[in-house]
Amino acid sequence: MPELPEVETVARGLQAAVAGRRILSVTLRKTDFIDDPAAIERELPGRHIVRIERFGKFMLLQLANRVAIATPAGMLVETTSEPVTEALLVHLGMTGHLAPHAAEQPLAKHTHVTFTLDDGRELRYTDARRFGRMAYLAGAALSSELERFGADPLHVTSDEFARRINVSKARIKALLLDQSVLRGVGNIYADESLWKAKIHPNRIGALLSPAELEALRKELRKILLKAIELRGSSISDFVDAGGIPGDYQQHHKVYGREGQACSRCGTKVKRIIVAGRSSHFCPQCQPAPRTARGPRRALRRSQKKTKRNRRRATSKR
DNA sequence: CTCGATCCCTGGACGC
DNA sequence: TGCGTCCAGGGATCGA
Numbered sequence: 001m002p003e004l005p006e007v008e009t010v011a012r013g014l015q016a017a018v019a020g021r022r023i024l025s026v027t028l029r030k031t032d033f034i035d036d037p038a039a040i041e042r043e044l045p046g047r048h049i050v051r052i053e054r055f056g057k058f059m060l061l062q063l064a065n066r067v068a069i070a071t072p073a074g075m076l077v078e079t080t081s082e083p084v085t086e087a088l089l090v091h092l093g094m095t096g097h098l099a100p101h102a103a104e105q106p107l108a109k110h111t112h113v114t115f116t117l118d119d120g121r122e123l124r125y126t127d128a129r130r131f132g133r134m135a136y137l138a139g140a141a142l143s144s145e146l147e148r149f150g151a152d153p154l155h156v157t158s159d160e161f162a163r164r165i166n167v168s169k170a171r172i173k174a175l176l177l178d179q180s181v182l183r184g185v186g187n188i189y190a191d192e193s194l195w196k197a198k199i200h201p202n203r204i205g206a207l208l209s210p211a212e213l214e215a216l217r218k219e220l221r222k223i224l225l226k227a228i229e230l231r232g233s234s235i236s237d238f239v240d241a242g243g244i245p246g247d248y249q250q251h252h253k254v255y256g257r258e259g260q261a262c263s264r265c266g267t268k269v270k271r272i273i274v275a276g277r278s279s280h281f282c283p284q285c286q287p288a289p290r291t292a293r294g295p296r297r298a299l300r301r302s303q304k305k306t307k308r309n310r311r312r313a314t315s316k317r
Numbered sequence: 318c319t320c321g322a323t324c325c326c327t328g329g330a331c332g333c
Numbered sequence: 334t335g336c337g338t339c340c341a342g343g344g345a346t347c348g349a
Contacts, residue, residue: 032325057343094342095327110327129326131343170319179344187342276321277342 002092003057004153004184005227009246010098011054014061014123017100022048022118030112033093033127035135043136044088044115056149056183059098061088086138089145093131099124149183153220156182161217165205172208172216173201174275185220188255189227191280193220195254200286201272201279207289226251254280 002010023044031037047063054060063086090098100121107114113125113134125134137145151160164181165172175181176190185193194201196219199212208216232246249256253263258271258280267284 091343093326093344127326128328129342131326133344168318174319177343 002094002096002232003186003189004054004224005189005230005248006232006246007057007059007092007184008054008228009231010092011052011059014052014059014098014100018049018117018121018123019051020048021121021123022046023115023123024118025116027114027116028112030130033112033130033132033134035133035137039136040088040113040134043138047086054184055089055146056152056179057091057186059090059092061090063087085142087136087142089133089135089137090125091133093127093129093133095129096125096127096132149179150181151183153182153185153217154224156217158214158217162210162213165208165213165216168205170205171201171274172199172203172205173277173279175205176220177275177277184224187277187279188252189220189223191255192223192253195281195286196223198285200288201274201281203289254282256280 023046026041026044028034028037028041034040044063047065050062050064052059052061090096092098100117100123103116103120103122108124108126110128110130111124111126112130115123117123125132135145150164156164161182165175168175168181170178172194173190176185176193177187191201193216197212197216199208199216227246227248230247230251232248254269257269260269261267262269262282262285265282265284267282269280270283271278271280273279
């Protein structure tokens with residue numbers, strides 16, 4: 001599941017592989033995940049892919065009419081120095097892949113978009129679940145779209161991080177996942193950073209101490225950088241633009257480790273639902289808040305969920 | 318403002 | 334082998 005490190009990995013791969021190429025033609029198949037399919041068919045043919053950047057969990061394929069000089073590969077930790085005025089936004093959702101292929105290579109299942117490039121290759125987007133998103137945006141529409149998102153967790157200052165988290169009565173897990181607070185953090189890295197900073201996912205943002213906030217910011221940043229170094233976590237079917245999986249999943253301390261021993265204290269890792277998402281934590285290292293938001297509520301929720309699934313199952317028949 | 322509920326979607330795991 | 338069922342989850346949206 002692509003979060004910031006995985007998207008960064010794919011973006012770097014694409015920057016090396018297709019930056020500078022011109023798009024000759026576009027073929028769309030399923031389009032229900034595309035904001036305005038006609039705009040893509042109309043605007044992309046003839047455009048050059050100037051460079052590929054990551055923005056939160058999005059990739060921005062910056063476009064231009066003329067050839068521009070591509071930045072060297074590997075220098076791609078998100079830059080905002082030059083204004084982007086025209087871009088294809090790609091969100092990989094859960095199962096999206098964007099990668100170049102030889103034209104003669106057969107189409108993989110669930111290939112929904114093909115861009116034919118001027119060197120004969122094809123840039124193909126595949127996405128089994130179609131939880132991804134694609135949009136062509138330019139000018140004011142592009143900037144206002146990007147403004148909806150919060151700070152980049154790699155570059156956010158202590159002050160801004162504290163300001164964004166500390167004013168909210170929402171739970172810290174929900175805040176970490178909220179793309180308008182921080183852009184790019186998903187379930188894996190939220191759980192991992194909370195474990196490392198010894199903060200329970202149900203804690204209220206406004207009630208975290210300055211020391212806890214700073215620990216969280218630093219650990220989150222360290223974890224994300226390490227994960228980028230290892231080219232992301234491959235837990236379902238994530239692979240980079242060259243088809244190579246990442247290695248960070250071997251470093252997960254709590255995510256996907258329910259029932260296993262906490263590597264710090266040996267207590268069994270627990271899983272609860274917070275903000276509608278699985279949350280993995282160590283009940284010993286990450287003490288629960290005193291408020292009534294703890295196990296009882298989680299229990300009630302899981303009972304409801306069971307009922308809902310039963311209802312859904314019966315109504316289908 | 319914050320929350321839960323619901324929907325989108327399909328592959329994979331699991332039970333029988 | 335095969336079928337039914339459940340589950341995973343990011344994000345949008347709606348109503349409480």
